Amino acid sequence: xxxLMTLEQVNYRVGxxxxxxxxxxxxPAGAHVTLTGPSGSGKSTLLRIIASMIxxxxxxxxxxxxPIEDYDPIAYRRQVSYCFQQPTLFGATVEDNVAxxxxxxxxxxxxxHVLEALTYVGLTEQTLHQKVTDLSGGERxxxxxxxxxxxxxxxxxxxxxxxxxxxxxxxxIHDWLRHLNQDRGVTTIMITHDTQEIAAASQLMRVVNxxxxxxx
Amino acid sequence: xxxxxxxxxxxLAAMLVLVALGISLWQKLGLDKDIxxxxxxxxxxxxxxxxxxxxxxxxxxxxxxxxxxxxIIFNAAWNAKKRGAxxxxxxxxxxxxxxxxxxxxxxxxxxxxxxxxxxxxxxxxSGMIASNSMVAIGLAFRSLNSQFHDQxxxxxxxxxxxxxLLDASIAIVREAIRTGMAPTxxxxxxxxxxxxxxxxSGLIFAGVDPVRxxxxxxxxxxxxLSATSLGSIIACYLAYRNFYNAQKQLK
Numbered sequence: 001x002x003x004l005m006t007l008e009q010v011n012y013r014v015g016x017x018x019x020x021x022x023x024x025x026x027x028p029a030g031a032h033v034t035l036t037g038p039s040g041s042g043k044s045t046l047l048r049i050i051a052s053m054i055x056x057x058x059x060x061x062x063x064x065x066x067p068i069e070d071y072d073p074i075a076y077r078r079q080v081s082y083c084f085q086q087p088t089l090f091g092a093t094v095e096d097n098v099a100x101x102x103x104x105x106x107x108x109x110x111x112x113h114v115l116e117a118l119t120y121v122g123l124t125e126q127t128l129h130q131k132v133t134d135l136s137g138g139e140r141x142x143x144x145x146x147x148x149x150x151x152x153x154x155x156x157x158x159x160x161x162x163x164x165x166x167x168x169x170x171x172x173i174h175d176w177l178r179h180l181n182q183d184r185g186v187t188t189i190m191i192t193h194d195t196q197e198i199a200a201a202s203q204l205m206r207v208v209n210x211x212x213x214x215x216x
Numbered sequence: 217x218x219x220x221x222x223x224x225x226x227x228l229a230a231m232l233v234l235v236a237l238g239i240s241l242w243q244k245l246g247l248d249k250d251i252x253x254x255x256x257x258x259x260x261x262x263x264x265x266x267x268x269x270x271x272x273x274x275x276x277x278x279x280x281x282x283x284x285x286x287x288i289i290f291n292a293a294w295n296a297k298k299r300g301a302x303x304x305x306x307x308x309x310x311x312x313x314x315x316x317x318x319x320x321x322x323x324x325x326x327x328x329x330x331x332x333x334x335x336x337x338x339x340x341x342s343g344m345i346a347s348n349s350m351v352a353i354g355l356a357f358r359s360l361n362s363q364f365h366d367q368x369x370x371x372x373x374x375x376x377x378x379x380x381l382l383d384a385s386i387a388i389v390r391e392a393i394r395t396g397m398a399p400t401x402x403x404x405x406x407x408x409x410x411x412x413x414x415x416x417s418g419l420i421f422a423g424v425d426p427v428r429x430x431x432x433x434x435x436x437x438x439x440x441l442s443a444t445s446l447g448s449i450i451a452c453y454l455a456y457r458n459f460y461n462a463q464k465q466l467k
Contacts, residue, residue: 051376052463052465053372053375053376053465053466054465055463055465073463073464073465074378074379074380074464075378077375077376077377077378078377078378081376081377081378082376083376084369084372084373084376087373088369088370088373090370090373090374100374100377100379101377101378103383104374104377104378104379104380104383144373147377148377151378
């Protein structure tokens with residue numbers, strides 16, 4: 001497999017504090033990577049650099065063979081999509097959230113496609129009109145994930161998206177991620193501490209004290 | 217005219233300042249120094265302006281009038297900027313917003329014949345427009361700052377989904393414009409019921425028929441709505457980008 005994403009000597013520093021040290025990493029297209037490590041080790045920072053939410057202080061990051069600096073950040077983020085651990089839902093209803101990816105692309109909402117995505121994660125058409133404040137934690141996370149994949153990205157970055165969810169919700173999200181990775185070819189990079197998720201990975205990496213290691 | 221204020225009555229009226237000072241000291245508000253500084257500044261500034269305006273009105277020179285208007289606009293921008301701490305280029309943004317809002321509003325008033333291009337009308341009206349625009353922009357800046365802080369997570373998520381900077385900020389920008397305009401809209405709703413504002417009160421004091429005076433107040437209401445809406449929208453649309461860096465990341 002060819003590398004979809006390549007990191008060469010990537011460093012990240014805030015003031016005097018070195019958060020990431022010389023990270024070298026090749027992520028093959030279609031991989032399902034899990035990233036583990038103690039809290040505060042720099043996992044989320046690494047993922048946010050890949051997501052272009054923050055910029056590395058030195059080193060190179062190549063996506064699809066081109067340095068990240070060559071891309072317009074907005075176009076890049078539509079290809080490399082980041083999902084947060086505790087997502088904020090927008091507006092008042094679920095509909096406002098699923099409409100957002102269409103609004104920012106100045107496209108009409110494709111209702112059939114939205115319904116298909118909702119059904120896939122165990123939500124119904126009625127959910128669309130539900131207030132975001134009435135959703136459970138698992139439902140919130142599923143709605144947030146739908147926002148990321150209505151326009152399928154090449155890479156999906158998941159920052160402990162199943163942390164704190166019950167087994168039922170975890171299973172729904174695991175099945176969906178497997179489908180996106182295996183059937184739709186989306187490269188997934190997932191920060192997790194969940195043994196089941198770690199076991200399902202095609203590549204296991206660890207971040208310890210800001211250094212990337214091959215996991216065991 | 218029935219205007220009776222003289223230096224003696226003004227001095228006696230200064231006793232009212234003691235009320236504010238007394239409350240500050242009694243309630244340990246710590247405002248006594250601010251009150252004294254505020255009062256001294258107000259008296260000195262108004263005396264200078266009084267003599268300056270008397271001179272400018274007498275000379276009636278176009279360039280001098282424009283210079284005085286420019287001075288008012290620059291001062292308004294300087295004060296609005298103070299509310300925009302942390303926003304890069306807050307001074308040029310405020311200056312442009314106040315200049316444009318004052319210019320457009322004055323232009324309409326002059327072209328419609330509501331006011332004449334003479335110093336005794338242009339300068340006070342410029343001051344009213346610029347000061348309201350200044351307050352609106354100050355409120356809008358403060359709202360932008362607090363919302364970009366409080367809603368940081370929501371903005372980050374919009375960016376992560378591939379939103380452009382305006383799409384990621386639009387809810388915040390709209391709220392900030394609303395905040396800037398709100399006091400003017402609120403006071404428009406209660407004008408005449410709660411307050412008899414400055415323009416109208418001044419004319420009535422000077423002996424003008426109240427029915428004629430309200431027409432000026434109606435004009436003022438219209439012009440302040442225009443000034444605060446233009447000032448707020450220009451300032452917010454120019455300022456929101458400053459919350460992002462060149463890589464389109466939230467600072």
